[in-house]
Amino acid sequence: MNNRRNWLKQIGLGTIGLGFCQFETFANPTKEFILPDFDDSPVLLRSNENPYGPSPLARAAMTKTVNTSNRYGWKLWPELITLIAKKNNVADNNITLGAGSTEILDLVLQYTASKKGNFIMAETTFDYWTAPYEKLRLKKIMVPLTKDKKHDLPAMLKAIDSETKMIYICNPNNPTGTICNREELVSFINEASKKAIVFVDEAYIDFTKEQSLSDLVIENKNIIITKTFSKMYGLAGARVGYAIAHSSTIDEINTLKSTPNMSVSVVSTAAAMASLNDEDFIQKVYVTNQEVKKYTIDQLIQLNLTCIPSYSNFVYFSLENYKKDYFKQLEDHNIQGTRIYEENGKWTRITIGTLKDMQRFIAALK
Ligand SMILES: Cc1ncc(COP(=O)(O)O)c(C=O)c1O
Known part of the structure; x- marks a missing residue:
């Protein structure tokens, strides 16, 4: 009491x-x-x-894991991946880890740049991570939001041209807090992914009762979803995020790193695992x-x-x-x-x- x-x-x-x-x-x-x-x-x-x-479970796990921080996380990383995969109803090979989802955002930008061309995003959305786009020789196309501050999916579809390599949808959108209707988003993805990667950032999805789009990655190689432990799970400083995508797309993203998954410390890995159970x-x-x-x-x-x-x-x-x-x-x-x-x-x-x-x-x- x-x-x-x-x-x-x-x-x-x-x-x-x-x-x-x-x-x-x-x-x-x-x-x-x-x-x-x-x-x-x-x-x-x-x-x-x-x-x-x-x-509380994450704090206890972090304290305990401090003592084993002299060791790499070879055993823990796959365990976290398995837990994340289960939570998202996908297989382990549909997941790659990052030190926060920012690392995955960076990788997706590099992946897009490796194909050369342009990418499309809403104006106004979460765009800090696109800062290096000019250095990476990418062109950015901004599509205004609707009057009620939602992604204008029909306009984004129209904006796709032969050079478009990626379309970013932040759902729910930062900073407006709006969400796309699932049916409309799925039908947008079905069309847009014929031409480019559709990148859906679900950093805030846990604050809704909406279902993640993770199930779509099983069949569709042109969707990448990112999620993070920084928001709902309270681990912003611990830096744990991940991508969900088709296994061959995950393999492609992983080729941009010398050692996939390794950027997450064992303390943060243990915290993320414990959080998933809390x-x-x-x-x-x-x-x-x-x-x-x-x-x-x-x-x-x-x-x-x-x-x-x-x-x-x-x-x-x-x-x-x-x-x-x-x-x-x-x-x-x-x-x-x-x-x-x-x-x-x-x-x-x-x-x-x-x-x-x-x-x-x-x-x-x-
Ligand atoms: C929409 C969105 N995506 C991704 C991130 C990156 O978060 P993190 O790198 O902590 O996972 C943020 C952080 O504010 C965000 O608002």
């Missing part, structure tokens, strides 16, 4: 009387669920990290994120700010009606947000932290 009270207090629910009844249903919440927080520490709402830390933690993070996201959106709407419905752990909203200097307000309150993504409409993104984080964020805006 005491543990439960501590935990509610730490996530901010102990101090206010909101009707967050979902929290009551959590089985045995422990204070290990979240890391200690101090009132004057910066509120980190910039990088869509999980504010509750790695899962259903209780995943469920808590899912429900908590939903509740705190709802609180945040409700509050932003009360401030007369337009928000895009979000299928992720962040919210995209417009500062057009905001009268104060948003970035100064954040700075004055020691809160780290992110930039303006679209000048037209002054759209920015905020990560969903703990309830306490979001209360500080909303108070800072008022």
Whole structure:
């Protein structure tokens, strides 16, 4: 009981009387669920990290594995691959590991460059990883989002030309938090993959009840899916991600590395394996994120700010009606947000932290 009270207090629910009844249903919440927080520490709402830390099982596994860090992970890497493959209903040879999904994104860009030509992505989407594209002699084609900030799949299909080697779809999309309708996405993939690789980034899929597209890779060599342990699993600093693709496509991607899978440390590998077994933690993070996201959106709407419905752990909203200097307000309150993504409409993104984080964020805006 005491543990439960501590935990509610730490996530901010102990101090206010909101009707967050979902929290009551959590089985045995422990204070290990979240890391200690101090009132004057910066509120980190910039990088869509999980504010509750790695899962308790992952923390225990990491501590234990520190002692065997003198050894390479020859035994552990295949074990993690098997667990990931099972989770995604594919075979072990459909998976390759990376130090975060960023490593896989880098590899896919190199793989695309090896074919020469152009690649297509939405404007506005997650694009940091494409920074080296000019050095790699690739051309980038940007397709505007729809008015409701979704991928414009018909326009992306039209944008494909004879030089197109890859089309990137971030689903759910960062920074807008929107998601593609599965049927529309599958039919887009069926068409687009006849001409180029369709690369689907599912970094935030665990924050939805949507099914991954992993099943499509069994038959189709022209789909690459990436996933990460950085978001839902709370392992951003541990750096574990992976690609799911047809076995021959995985082989191709692996040719770009001297030793596939080796960039993930044994400590991080053990953490990822333990996290996959910590259903209780995943469920808590899912429900908590939903509740705190709802609180945040409700509050932003009360401030007369337009928000895009979000299928992720962040919210995209417009500062057009905001009268104060948003970035100064954040700075004055020691809160780290992110930039303006679209000048037209002054759209920015905020990560969903703990309830306490979001209360500080909303108070800072008022
Ligand atoms: C859409 C998307 N893909 C991939 C990544 C990379 O994450 P990581 O390298 O930590 O797996 C991020 C990180 O923010 C992201 O937002």
